[in-house]
Amino acid sequence: MRKKLLGFILLPALFAAVISIPAMGDPLPSWNDGDAKSAITDFVERVTTDGSPDFVPVPERIATFDNDGTLWSEQPLYFQVIFALDQVKARAADHPEWATTEPFKSAIAGDLEGLMKTGMAGLAKVLGASHADVTADEFAASVNDWLDTARHPTTGMRYDAMVFQPMLELLEYLRESGFKTFIVSGGGIDFMRVFAERVYGIPPEQVIGSSIDATFEMRDGVPTIVKQGKGLFVDDKAGKPAGIYRHIGRRPVFAAGNSDGDLQMVQYTTVPRGPADTSPRFGMFVHHTDAEREFAYDTPSHIGELKEAAALAPDNGWLVVDMKRDWKQVYPD
Amino acid sequence: MRKKLLGFILLPALFAAVISIPAMGDPLPSWNDGDAKSAITDFVERVTTDGSPDFVPVPERIATFDNDGTLWSEQPLYFQVIFALDQVKARAADHPEWATTEPFKSAIAGDLEGLMKTGMAGLAKVLGASHADVTADEFAASVNDWLDTARHPTTGMRYDAMVFQPMLELLEYLRESGFKTFIVSGGGIDFMRVFAERVYGIPPEQVIGSSIDATFEMRDGVPTIVKQGKGLFVDDKAGKPAGIYRHIGRRPVFAAGNSDGDLQMVQYTTVPRGPADTSPRFGMFVHHTDAEREFAYDTPSHIGELKEAAALAPDNGWLVVDMKRDWKQVYPD
Numbered sequence: 001m002r003k004k005l006l007g008f009i010l011l012p013a014l015f016a017a018v019i020s021i022p023a024m025g026d027p028l029p030s031w032n033d034g035d036a037k038s039a040i041t042d043f044v045e046r047v048t049t050d051g052s053p054d055f056v057p058v059p060e061r062i063a064t065f066d067n068d069g070t071l072w073s074e075q076p077l078y079f080q081v082i083f084a085l086d087q088v089k090a091r092a093a094d095h096p097e098w099a100t101t102e103p104f105k106s107a108i109a110g111d112l113e114g115l116m117k118t119g120m121a122g123l124a125k126v127l128g129a130s131h132a133d134v135t136a137d138e139f140a141a142s143v144n145d146w147l148d149t150a151r152h153p154t155t156g157m158r159y160d161a162m163v164f165q166p167m168l169e170l171l172e173y174l175r176e177s178g179f180k181t182f183i184v185s186g187g188g189i190d191f192m193r194v195f196a197e198r199v200y201g202i203p204p205e206q207v208i209g210s211s212i213d214a215t216f217e218m219r220d221g222v223p224t225i226v227k228q229g230k231g232l233f234v235d236d237k238a239g240k241p242a243g244i245y246r247h248i249g250r251r252p253v254f255a256a257g258n259s260d261g262d263l264q265m266v267q268y269t270t271v272p273r274g275p276a277d278t279s280p281r282f283g284m285f286v287h288h289t290d291a292e293r294e295f296a297y298d299t300p301s302h303i304g305e306l307k308e309a310a311a312l313a314p315d316n317g318w319l320v321v322d323m324k325r326d327w328k329q330v331y332p333d
Numbered sequence: 334m335r336k337k338l339l340g341f342i343l344l345p346a347l348f349a350a351v352i353s354i355p356a357m358g359d360p361l362p363s364w365n366d367g368d369a370k371s372a373i374t375d376f377v378e379r380v381t382t383d384g385s386p387d388f389v390p391v392p393e394r395i396a397t398f399d400n401d402g403t404l405w406s407e408q409p410l411y412f413q414v415i416f417a418l419d420q421v422k423a424r425a426a427d428h429p430e431w432a433t434t435e436p437f438k439s440a441i442a443g444d445l446e447g448l449m450k451t452g453m454a455g456l457a458k459v460l461g462a463s464h465a466d467v468t469a470d471e472f473a474a475s476v477n478d479w480l481d482t483a484r485h486p487t488t489g490m491r492y493d494a495m496v497f498q499p500m501l502e503l504l505e506y507l508r509e510s511g512f513k514t515f516i517v518s519g520g521g522i523d524f525m526r527v528f529a530e531r532v533y534g535i536p537p538e539q540v541i542g543s544s545i546d547a548t549f550e551m552r553d554g555v556p557t558i559v560k561q562g563k564g565l566f567v568d569d570k571a572g573k574p575a576g577i578y579r580h581i582g583r584r585p586v587f588a589a590g591n592s593d594g595d596l597q598m599v600q601y602t603t604v605p606r607g608p609a610d611t612s613p614r615f616g617m618f619v620h621h622t623d624a625e626r627e628f629a630y631d632t633p634s635h636i637g638e639l640k641e642a643a644a645l646a647p648d649n650g651w652l653v654v655d656m657k658r659d660w661k662q663v664y665p666d
Binding site: 059062136137180189190193197203204205206207211213214215216217218221222223225238239240241242245246247248249250264267268271272273274 | 392395469470513522523526530536537538539540544546547548549550551554555556558571572573574575578579580581582583597600601604605606607
């Protein structure tokens with residue numbers, strides 16, 4: 001009877017607390033016990049404990065995550081570029097002129113070195129051929145088809161299975177602690193939105209990325225969004241805080257990246273606005289140190305270079321996660 | 334004892350149902366009983382009743398609202414334009430050249446007719462002088478100051494008190510029914526975000542509006558967003574579905590406006606994508622019919638013209654709300 005009565009009294013409190021207290025047990029089971037894990041859990045506890053001087057009200061609990069190299073792998077090339085190359089190959093038969101014209105010639109041959117030699121202008125052409133002048137629905141369908149059929153060249157895995165289990169747990173832990181989780185990535189916004197909800201639990205309205213203009217028209221009486229080949233916004237480096245300001249309109253409390261492309265997002269999140277700004281903030285970088293289970297790279301690197309941010313990390317109190325040391329497991333089972 | 338036991342059994346069910354069942358009692362007390370009110374409540378009941386053929390899962394419950402003329406008044410001029418004029422007046426002393434140069438001369442004199450004669454180019458200059466080349470923090474502070482001090486020329490009210498009580502109830506009703514409510518307005522995104530959370534309960538990340546480019550820099554070591562005088566995106570007419578696609582990435586289930594500027598948003602939301610698209614959608618327009626309690630206008634009108642959308646409403650099943658007939662009360666007490 002006493003137990004029942006206690007249950008009766010505690011029940012409402014338990015339900016009311018759902019938002020501010022994470023599930024019991026270890027919220028980050030794929031993280032090894034140690035400084036990295038406890039830095040995260042200590043921070044979350046501080047900002048979610050009512051009455052703590054570091055308490056952050058729920059509406060302000062905004063967490064932003066880079067995608068490539070932070071939530072999923074990015075080697076040997078950003079997966080979206082591999083998607084674009086596959087699209088170009090699939091359409092090559094309709095474009096006989098591509099067989100002799102760069103960057104398409106290299107793209108079709110799978111000659112990445114040749115493609116790289118065509119520079120950003122070449123890469124832009126490849127992305128344009130696969131991302132522009134299609135309707136929003138056609139584009140989403142082509143990404144879904146590709147995810148279902150394409151396999152990673154060295155792991156043989158589905159690309160959307162090469163996500164980091166410890167980061168999935170971190171996303172969920174933050175959400176259980178009342179955070180809204182956002183993706184803020186140099187990757188294409190429309191590309192990521194196709195799988196972000198299913199894979200990361202992040203709805204499309206919380207995905208921010210690079211974008212091109214999209215226009216609306218009634219096409220034969222059907223409301224249609226068409227992706228245009230212009231108006232490129234690059235959501236990388238200084239573009240990330242700009243993208244956060246435009247989409248979220250509020251400074252994050254927590255930001256995670258893996259490369260110098262995330263430096264400005266982490267600065268925007270964590271660097272004090274003045275002496276009076278003592279509000280708690282968390283910045284972290286995932287350092288790819290595990291050549292065996294994933295990939296090992298930092299600087300110099302053609303993708304995901306981590307140099308300047310790593311140098312600035314100690315003075316700024318940013319956590320640098322050592323994948324090899326800090327993660328029990330890389331990919332989900 | 335029996336009563337207590339029942340409470341014990343029902344309690345978890347009650348808490349679990351918070352998201353899908355609105356508060357008991359009349360969710361729209363400022364709406365007169367009648368077709369408009371029951372059209373709304375019938376729709377919400379259909380899409381939130383588990384097992385109903387029209388059931389919509391919570392993540393897809395997106396509702397978009399125009400702001401000017403839909404959530405608050407917009408006469409005699411969009412309130413943001415009045416803000417811009419006030420800013421120009423306040424800065425006139427620093428710009429002696431404005432005394433003799435249009436559009437500033439008319440703006441400072443409060444000569445709206447003269448200002449209108451300078452056309453969109455003139456209006457853009459006035460907006461530019463008050464909205465560009467300031468930091469995000471400076472801009473937000475100036476909007477807050479203005480809201481605190483400015484009063485509407487005919488009602489004498491605070492501008493942010495001239496919001497529509499029936500629409501506040503509708504926003505809250507939809508949120509209690511599991512909807513995410515968004516503003517999608519031709520108004521400036523940074524202007525609306527200053528008060529949308531406090532006044533409408535809509536957080537900044539759910540406000541979409543017209544925008545100019547914003548850039549990020551570390552200014553003397555302080556992370557700073559600066560609003561630029563270029564890159565104008567007009568979130569009106571066909572720009573509204575484009576803005577929804579870019580910010581939300583998902584088709585709304587419910588859209589509300591008051592003018593032809595909202596036509597494309599309501600089409601994007603409600604017009605079927607094909608014969609198989611039978612998913613339930615709701616479109617509505619607020620018709621300003623109440624010269625006594627608010628303003629009466631539709632067509633022709635220099636602001637908020639409602640003509641094409643009204644003509645298309647019957648065939649499309651859109652609700653046209655007659656403010657005078659359907660609303661018990663216009664502004665909050």
